[in-house]
Amino acid sequence: MEGTDISQLKAGDQHYLAYVGPPDQYDFMGATQFRLLCTLGLRANHSLLDFGCGSLRAGRLFLNYLDEGRYFGIEPNQWLIEGAINKMVGRDLVAIKKPRFDYNSDFMTNVFSERFDFIVAQSVFSHASGDLINIALHNFKASLKPTGIIVATFFKGDSDYDGSGWVYPGCVSYRHSTIERFAKEAGLFIAQLPWYHPRQTWYTFSIDQGRIPNKSMLQHLSGAVLFSPEFADSWDKTSKGAGLIRKSAPGVWAKSIKKGLKKLIEKGGP
Numbered sequence: 001m002e003g004t005d006i007s008q009l010k011a012g013d014q015h016y017l018a019y020v021g022p023p024d025q026y027d028f029m030g031a032t033q034f035r036l037l038c039t040l041g042l043r044a045n046h047s048l049l050d051f052g053c054g055s056l057r058a059g060r061l062f063l064n065y066l067d068e069g070r071y072f073g074i075e076p077n078q079w080l081i082e083g084a085i086n087k088m089v090g091r092d093l094v095a096i097k098k099p100r101f102d103y104n105s106d107f108m109t110n111v112f113s114e115r116f117d118f119i120v121a122q123s124v125f126s127h128a129s130g131d132l133i134n135i136a137l138h139n140f141k142a143s144l145k146p147t148g149i150i151v152a153t154f155f156k157g158d159s160d161y162d163g164s165g166w167v168y169p170g171c172v173s174y175r176h177s178t179i180e181r182f183a184k185e186a187g188l189f190i191a192q193l194p195w196y197h198p199r200q201t202w203y204t205f206s207i208d209q210g211r212i213p214n215k216s217m218l219q220h221l222s223g224a225v226l227f228s229p230e231f232a233d234s235w236d237k238t239s240k241g242a243g244l245i246r247k248s249a250p251g252v253w254a255k256s257i258k259k260g261l262k263k264l265i266e267k268g269g270p
């Protein structure tokens, strides 16, 4: 895929920068996962399972941060990991940090014989049927330290996907109450997080209720991004409607933002 024009790719295309989501948000979607886990207390000596790690969108940041042997990735599409290592991460970092990868597609997390401090599954359950989510959460629990933390995203909707198997690159939605039921059935405590996501909703799970953020902690989990018009609705609630317009008519949004910025620049700022 050398020489590919990234701007021509769309989410789900067979390119390591596109297969995992919108290519123009590849950087952001990696950074926001890293920022969330650091805010939840991830330290360099912790062990992290990046479940469905794809092309190391977040993994490349975790790899740099974590100590040797602390990053674990599960991803059935090995070519995504190889693409990321060849084009972004480099063999030297792999030799230094010694990440471990497994390519199973059975939601098996005991393959490393490790209990994790953190498990992240970003945009995995948004493609999975309820029976797969049940298997995954049961396995996550068995691979989690007693004080460990799981974070995962869901497409929260008004109805539940009742089909089977893996849906890709399409997405499936679940009601909040169904997501809570998944947690209950796996024997996990759960909370919805206010951490910003441009399309989905973040949830956290733990065996230990003490690892579920309380109200005063939740206010620190906004995930806001300042000075980036694309993500203005992460902090400016009045731009929510504008966010919807942006999603349905990106050209219109880009034009209005540019106009607004031009005005500000001409005026010398507010």
Ligand SMILES: C[S@@+](CC[C@H](N)C(=O)[O-])C[C@H]1O[C@@H](n2cnc3c(N)ncnc32)[C@H](O)[C@@H]1O
Residues within 6 Å of the ligand: 019, 020, 021, 029, 051, 052, 053, 054, 055, 056, 057, 058, 074, 075, 076, 077, 080, 104, 105, 106, 107, 121, 122, 123, 124, 166
């Ligand atoms: C939307 S991508 C998200 C990738 C990554 N979590 C990120 O945020 O960049 C979903 C990923 O799940 C992977 N996947 C598909 N089936 C899987 C399975 N059975 N177990 C784990 N991951 C799977 C896909 O190959 C893909 O890389």
